[in-house]
Amino acid sequence: MGGPASGHSRAIVQTAPRCLEMRELPLPAIGPEDGLLQVEACGICGSDYEQFQGALPVRFPVIPGHEPVGRIAALGAEAARRWGVREGDRVAVEALIPCGFCRACVSGAYRLCGGHGRMNAYGYLGLDVPPGLWGGYADYLYLDPHALLHRIDDRIPPEIATLFNPLGAGFRWAVDMPGLRVGDTIVILGPGQRGLASVIAAREAGAGCVIVTGLAADERKLSLAKEFGADHAINVEAQDPISAVREITGGAMADVVVDVTAYAVEAVNQAVGLARRGGTVVLAGTKGPKPVPDFLSDRIVFKELTLKGAFGVDYDSYERAVRLIESGKYPLERLHTHTLPLADAERALRLLAREEPSEDAIHIALVP
Numbered sequence: 001m002g003g004p005a006s007g008h009s010r011a012i013v014q015t016a017p018r019c020l021e022m023r024e025l026p027l028p029a030i031g032p033e034d035g036l037l038q039v040e041a042c043g044i045c046g047s048d049y050e051q052f053q054g055a056l057p058v059r060f061p062v063i064p065g066h067e068p069v070g071r072i073a074a075l076g077a078e079a080a081r082r083w084g085v086r087e088g089d090r091v092a093v094e095a096l097i098p099c100g101f102c103r104a105c106v107s108g109a110y111r112l113c114g115g116h117g118r119m120n121a122y123g124y125l126g127l128d129v130p131p132g133l134w135g136g137y138a139d140y141l142y143l144d145p146h147a148l149l150h151r152i153d154d155r156i157p158p159e160i161a162t163l164f165n166p167l168g169a170g171f172r173w174a175v176d177m178p179g180l181r182v183g184d185t186i187v188i189l190g191p192g193q194r195g196l197a198s199v200i201a202a203r204e205a206g207a208g209c210v211i212v213t214g215l216a217a218d219e220r221k222l223s224l225a226k227e228f229g230a231d232h233a234i235n236v237e238a239q240d241p242i243s244a245v246r247e248i249t250g251g252a253m254a255d256v257v258v259d260v261t262a263y264a265v266e267a268v269n270q271a272v273g274l275a276r277r278g279g280t281v282v283l284a285g286t287k288g289p290k291p292v293p294d295f296l297s298d299r300i301v302f303k304e305l306t307l308k309g310a311f312g313v314d315y316d317s318y319e320r321a322v323r324l325i326e327s328g329k330y331p332l333e334r335l336h337t338h339t340l341p342l343a344d345a346e347r348a349l350r351l352l353a354r355e356e357p358s359e360d361a362i363h364i365a366l367v368p
């Protein structure tokens with residue numbers, strides 16, 4: 001194993017679509033404004049699989065992984081002051097590394113930062129950008145001076161701590177963006193890790209009725225959704241979701257609809273049909289990219305819907321996620337199905353994408 005003593009870090013490097021290899025990379029020298037994280041666990045995101053397949057505009061070679069949790073192994077004095085952390089502290093690291101100066105950053109929308117002229121984020125910056133250790137599938141991660149960190153309690157198992165990502169998404173996509181209010185009815189399309197996280201976030205925000213949809217193959221996830229507080233779970237292959245929600249709500253339909261399905265273009269039309277007049281639809285699941293057939297924009301006009309696209313999470317939502325994990329209020333270990341070593345990165349990605357159908361994966365973490 002690598003480490004400060006050896007001066008090296010093991011890392012899973014993607015060299016081409018569906019090509020991963022283990023390499024040893026040198027650890028960088030740390031200056032006053034940056035640091036080094038010893039990775040304890042890295043969550044695997046649905047987009048990691050798209051990256052693995054080559055469906056994202058990422059330049060190779062690259063170390064994937066943008067959901068890391070770990071301990072600070074080295075830290076500059078100025079970085080310690082700015083971040084309010086010390087060596088040995090455990091932190092969760094946000095994916096995006098904002099520039100801090102562009103219009104988006106200054107106005108608080110740092111997710112849309114364009115100051116670097118490209119996607120400046122962990123798991124996406126290539127080995128060609130010094131010092132190269134930009135991915136969470138490794139023993140060590142470079143902490144850029146602009147990285148965003150969240151302290152997280154030592155007592156949380158690291159693989160559970162990586163749930164700060166899906167939970168942060170739940171708070172932003174299901175609560176903040178649509179302005180979910182106490183008593184609202186929310187329909188969540190897709191019962192994957194972000195769908196289940198949206199159930200928890202909606203419950204925390206006081207939703208009156210939480211409805212989740214999925215496929216027949218999602219049976220286990222749909223029953224987990226109910227354990228985490230969903231009032232209804234609909235198998236869309238057995239039941240038309242629009243008539244089901246009409247029945248559940250007495251015709252009122254949903255105040256908020258969140259689409260977190262991946263690749264499922266029909267979910268967009270469903271979302272428009274499920275929202276009440278004047279309701280809000282948040283689109284967060286990406287489609288591959290494929291067009292939505294039979295999309296009737298007039299339905300948005302006549303129903304005066306608000307349609308929002310959600311890209312990433314923000315600092316405030318991540319903070320709420322971390323505090324919720326620390327509270328121990330939910331049995332989050334029920335969401336975490338697999339912990340795998342770095343060397344099994346490819347298997348982890350295939351499990352998440354159901355390429356190995358024997359196991360029902362929800363949340364997976366790689367642990368160096």
Ligand SMILES: [Zn+2]
Nearest residue numbers: 045046047066
């Ligand atoms: Zn992600």
Ligand SMILES: [Zn+2]
Nearest residue numbers: 102105113115
């Ligand atoms: Zn910026």
